[in-house]
Amino acid sequence: MPVKIPQEKVATQLAAVGYIPDRDLATALWLMESLKRPLLLEGEAGVGKTEVARALALAHDTKLIRLQCYEGLDQSAALYEWNYQRQLLAIKAREGTDASAVEEHIFSETYLLERPLLAAIRQDKPPVLLIDEVDRADEEFEAFLLELLSDFQVSIPELGTITATTIPRVILTSNGTRELSDALRRRCLYHYVDYPDVDREARIILSRLPGIDTDLALQIANMVSLIRKEDLRKSPGVAETLDWAATLAGLDIRHLRDEPETVHETLMCLVKTAEDKSRMTREVADRLLGKVA
Numbered sequence: 001m002p003v004k005i006p007q008e009k010v011a012t013q014l015a016a017v018g019y020i021p022d023r024d025l026a027t028a029l030w031l032m033e034s035l036k037r038p039l040l041l042e043g044e045a046g047v048g049k050t051e052v053a054r055a056l057a058l059a060h061d062t063k064l065i066r067l068q069c070y071e072g073l074d075q076s077a078a079l080y081e082w083n084y085q086r087q088l089l090a091i092k093a094r095e096g097t098d099a100s101a102v103e104e105h106i107f108s109e110t111y112l113l114e115r116p117l118l119a120a121i122r123q124d125k126p127p128v129l130l131i132d133e134v135d136r137a138d139e140e141f142e143a144f145l146l147e148l149l150s151d152f153q154v155s156i157p158e159l160g161t162i163t164a165t166t167i168p169r170v171i172l173t174s175n176g177t178r179e180l181s182d183a184l185r186r187r188c189l190y191h192y193v194d195y196p197d198v199d200r201e202a203r204i205i206l207s208r209l210p211g212i213d214t215d216l217a218l219q220i221a222n223m224v225s226l227i228r229k230e231d232l233r234k235s236p237g238v239a240e241t242l243d244w245a246a247t248l249a250g251l252d253i254r255h256l257r258d259e260p261e262t263v264h265e266t267l268m269c270l271v272k273t274a275e276d277k278s279r280m281t282r283e284v285a286d287r288l289l290g291k292v293a
Helices: 007-016 023-035 049-059 084-093 099-106 116-120 139-151 182-187 198-208 214-228 238-250 260-269 274-279 282-289
Strands: 039-042 064-068 080-082 112-114 128-132 153-156 160-163 169-174 189-192
Touching: 007 023, 007 049, 023 039, 023 049, 023 169, 023 189, 039 049, 049 064, 049 128, 049 169, 064 116, 080 084, 084 099, 116 128, 139 153, 139 182, 198 214, 198 238, 214 238, 214 282, 238 260, 260 282
Parallel strands: 039 169, 039 189, 064 128, 128 169
Antiparallel strands: 080 112, 153 160
8 A cells, every 4th residue: 555644634733723734735844844854935925934834833832933034134133142231231340350250250141142043942842943034134144044954053152052952843934036055955845835726715714714604715715816817016915815805704795796896995905016906907806706606
């Protein structure tokens, strides 16, 4: 008999906390757990990459530690800093005492400020470490990150080498604004996260908005799928779908085709630029509504 990968267990755990993964994502998360490897999630903004980390932390009842990457991010902002103000106060308070004793005191744990990467390897229970939008960081920071993810230890000159208490579950996300290095890709497992298909997006709506009508959830998912196929500057993400679904459910709408004016007026939940708003005219909305079952 063929060997079956137990990704259904992962899918069930995530579904229990409101995240509906597809089979490939559930498999990638199972492999991440089994191999203790970082998982790189790539895809358009809004497809739910960051939400994977949040759901994983909830599913394992553990802490989510997030490092938001940006251009110019350096090691001190990501790893640790010294509390310089408290150090200065301590130096003033100990004026006239032995200089080496003062130095030893101010460069101790008391004055150490943990940043996300250091905090993630010092937890008693393995956290989920989310390194969000790693493609926005510089290549130099990416090289440093690669070293940390390989050894899960850091060297602090004043304190020595700090080895991980526990190994965090590491998820990196990328929107593809910059090509990541081959070295980082080799270090990680990889999964491309796409927009959900109609059925899965309907299930996501039902999961997040339990009181919504099933037929309406399917209509909304169908309509959003059609809108994403239009020539828009920014396609609506899953979060926008949920906002729109909550709005329509709150207005007690049952069938989209019965309320074309309301549908068009509330599309501002989905379109987020002036250019896209001008393209989503009443005529376009009516045309798309005609295709919704």
